[in-house]
Amino acid sequence: MIAFSLFAAREVGFDPSTFWEVWSNPLWEKFWPIPWDWVTDGSNVMGPLIETFQIATISTILGCSLALPVSFAMSSLTTPNRPTYLVSRAVMNVVRAVPDLFWAKLMVTAVGIGAFAGSWALTIFSLAVMVKLFSETVDGADPGPLEAARAAGGRHTPSVRTGMLPTVFPDYVAHALYVFELNIRASIVLGLVGAGGIGRVIEAQRQFFRFDRILGMLVIIFVVVFMIEQASVALRKRLV
Amino acid sequence: MTATTQRPTPPRGARERRGALAVVLVVAMVWSLSGLEVTLDRLLGAPGDAWAILRQMVPPAFARVYERGAVGKVFESVYIAWIGTVIGAVLSLPLAFMAAHNVAPVWIRVPIRQFFNAIRAVPELILAVILIPITGLGPWAGTLAIGIHSIGTLGKWATESIESIDSGPIEAVESTGGRWVSSMRWAVFPQVMSTISSYWLFRFEINVRASAVLGMIGAGGVGSELVSHLVFRDFPAASAVLVFTIAVVLTIDTASAAVRRRIIRGGVGRPDEPSRSGEALADLTGIRL
Numbered sequence: 257m258i259a260f261s262l263f264a265a266r267e268v269g270f271d272p273s274t275f276w277e278v279w280s281n282p283l284w285e286k287f288w289p290i291p292w293d294w295v296t297d298g299s300n301v302m303g304p305l306i307e308t309f310q311i312a313t314i315s316t317i318l319g320c321s322l323a324l325p326v327s328f329a330m331s332s333l334t335t336p337n338r339p340t341y342l343v344s345r346a347v348m349n350v351v352r353a354v355p356d357l358f359w360a361k362l363m364v365t366a367v368g369i370g371a372f373a374g375s376w377a378l379t380i381f382s383l384a385v386m387v388k389l390f391s392e393t394v395d396g397a398d399p400g401p402l403e404a405a406r407a408a409g410g411r412h413t414p415s416v417r418t419g420m421l422p423t424v425f426p427d428y429v430a431h432a433l434y435v436f437e438l439n440i441r442a443s444i445v446l447g448l449v450g451a452g453g454i455g456r457v458i459e460a461q462r463q464f465f466r467f468d469r470i471l472g473m474l475v476i477i478f479v480v481v482f483m484i485e486q487a488s489v490a491l492r493k494r495l496v
Numbered sequence: 497m498t499a500t501t502q503r504p505t506p507p508r509g510a511r512e513r514r515g516a517l518a519v520v521l522v523v524a525m526v527w528s529l530s531g532l533e534v535t536l537d538r539l540l541g542a543p544g545d546a547w548a549i550l551r552q553m554v555p556p557a558f559a560r561v562y563e564r565g566a567v568g569k570v571f572e573s574v575y576i577a578w579i580g581t582v583i584g585a586v587l588s589l590p591l592a593f594m595a596a597h598n599v600a601p602v603w604i605r606v607p608i609r610q611f612f613n614a615i616r617a618v619p620e621l622i623l624a625v626i627l628i629p630i631t632g633l634g635p636w637a638g639t640l641a642i643g644i645h646s647i648g649t650l651g652k653w654a655t656e657s658i659e660s661i662d663s664g665p666i667e668a669v670e671s672t673g674g675r676w677v678s679s680m681r682w683a684v685f686p687q688v689m690s691t692i693s694s695y696w697l698f699r700f701e702i703n704v705r706a707s708a709v710l711g712m713i714g715a716g717g718v719g720s721e722l723v724s725h726l727v728f729r730d731f732p733a734a735s736a737v738l739v740f741t742i743a744v745v746l747t748i749d750t751a752s753a754a755v756r757r758r759i760i761r762g763g764v765g766r767p768d769e770p771s772r773s774g775e776a777l778a779d780l781t782g783i784r785l
Contacts (some may be wrong), residue, residue: 261582264575268635268716310528317525353742353749357621357709358722362734365726366546371532376542445621449712449723452532462625470625478617 287467295472308453311374312439319382320432327387331394334416352384360451371452382435389431430495433488553735561736570740573717576638577703584646585696592654615648624715635716657691694756
C-alpha cells in the first residue's frame with residue numbers, strides 16, 4: 257500500500273513544497289477585496305443562481321417520479337418478475353457509475369448548451385441516486401401487508417400500491433428531499449461544462465481571472481445553499 | 497354492540513395535506529420550467545437527439561482510444577483519488593482528535609469543527625478552479641482539490657466515530673496517570689481505527705468519481721479525454737472512454753465495498769445488519785446523516 261502510494265504520488269506530481277509556495281503566490285491578491293456592488297447586482301449572480309435552483313427543482317421532481325416504479329422493479333420484494341429485476345439493477349448500476357458531470361457534458365453535446373441540458377443530466381443523476389436509496393428501503397420494509405394483499409388475491413400493481421407504498425412513502429419523501437439537496441450542490445458546478453446555472457458565471461469570471469468576483473459569488477451561493485439545506489434537513493427530521 | 501356499526505374515521509387532514517403537496521409540486525414544476533427556455537419541440541426533440549448520439553456511440557472505438565492512452569488517463573484519475581485520499585486522511589486524523597467533544601476542550605473543538613464545515617461547503621470543482629492558476633494545469637491541482645475537500649468529510653466522520661466510543665478505556669489510562677497523548681493512543685485509537693480506515697476507503701471510492709470529473713476542467717485524469725472527444729463529436733471514442741471509466745469505477749467500488757465490509761464486520765456476516773438504506777445513502781454520496 258505504501259509502495260502504491262509512492263508510485264501514485266510520483267504520477268500525480270506530488271510536490272510538498274507547493275504547500276508553502278501556494279501561500280506566497282501573487283494570485284492570492286486577486287481574491288481581495290470582494291466587489292460587493294458587482295456581486296449584489298441582481299443580474300450578475302442572483303439571476304443565474306435562480307436558474308440553478310430551477311434546474312435542481314425540476315430534475316428532482318422528474319427524477320424522483322421516475323424512480324418510484326423503477327425502485328419497485330429493483331427490489332426483490334416488489335419486482336413483477338425476475339428479468340425486470342435483473343435488467344433494471346444492471347442498467348441502474350451502470351448509470352450510477354457515470355459521474356454527474358459526465359452526464360452533463362453528454363447532454364450538452366446532445367441537446368445544446370444551456371440549462372435544458374443540465375436539467376436532463378440532473379434528472380438522470382437523481383433517478384440513479386433515488387432508485388438506489390429507495391429500492392434499499394423497500395428491500396428492508398415489512399413484507400407483511402404486501403403478503404396479505406397477495407394472499408387476498410390482489411394483482412401485482414394494486415398489491416404493491418396498497419401493501420407496500422404506504423409503508424415506505426415517508427422514506428420516499430425524505431430521500432427525495434435529500435436528492436434535492438444533492439442536486440442543489442451539483443447544479444452549482446454544472447455550468448462549468450456548459451450546462452447552465454451559476455457555474456456559467458464562475459467559468460466566465462475565471463477566464464478573466466476575476467477571482468475577487470468568484471469569491472463574492474461563492475459567499476452568496478453558500479449562504480443561500482446553507483439556508484435551503486437547513487430547511488430541507490429540518491423537514492426530513494420530521495418525516496422519519 | 498353499537499361500536500361495530502361505527503366506521504373508523506380517516507386521520508384528520510390527510511386529504512388536505514395531499515392536496516397541498518400536489519399544489520406545491522405543480523407550482524415548483526411550472527416555476528422551474530419557466531426559467532429553462534423549454535419549448536415543446538425542444539422537449540420532444542431531446543430524446544431523439546440523445547438517441548442519435550447513442551447510436552453513433554456503438555460500437556465504441558476501443559483500439560483507437562487505447563492507443564491514445566485513455567487507459568493511462570483512467571488510472572491517472574485513480575492515482576489522483578488515492579493521493580487525495582491520503583492527504584485528506586493524514587491531515588484529518590489529528591484534527592479529528594481535537595474536534596471530538598469527549599476528548600478535546602471546547603476552545604479548540606469549535607474552531608476545528610467550523611473549519612471542517614467550511615471545507616465541506618466548497619465543492620471539489622470550485623476548489624480546482626481556484627487552484628489551477630496557482631499550481632498550473634495538471635493532476636496536482638486535482639489532487640490538492642480532492643485532498644482539501646477530503647479533509648472536511650473525513651474529519652467529520654472521524655470526529656463522529658471518536659465521539660461514539662466507550663469511555664472506559666480512557667478512564668483506565670487516566671487512572672494509571674497517562675497523559676492526553678497516551679490516552680488517545682492507547683484508549684481511543686484502537687477503538688476507532690477500524691471504522692476510520694473504512695471511511696478512508698469509502699472516501700477513496702467517492703474520490704475516484706470526483707477525480708474523473710475534475711479532468712473536465714483540466715485538473716488531470718480521464719475527464720479531459722471525454723471532453724475532447726465530445727467536443728470533436730467523436731462519439732465512438734467518447735463511448736470507449738466512458739466504458740473504460742465505468743469499468744474501473746465499478747471494479748473499485750466493488751472491491752472497496754468488500755474490504756470495508758470485512759474491516760467492519762471482521763469477516764463474519766452478522767444477522768443483525770445495520771439499516772440498509774442508511775448504509776446505502778452513505779455508500780453513495782459520502783454524506784452520513
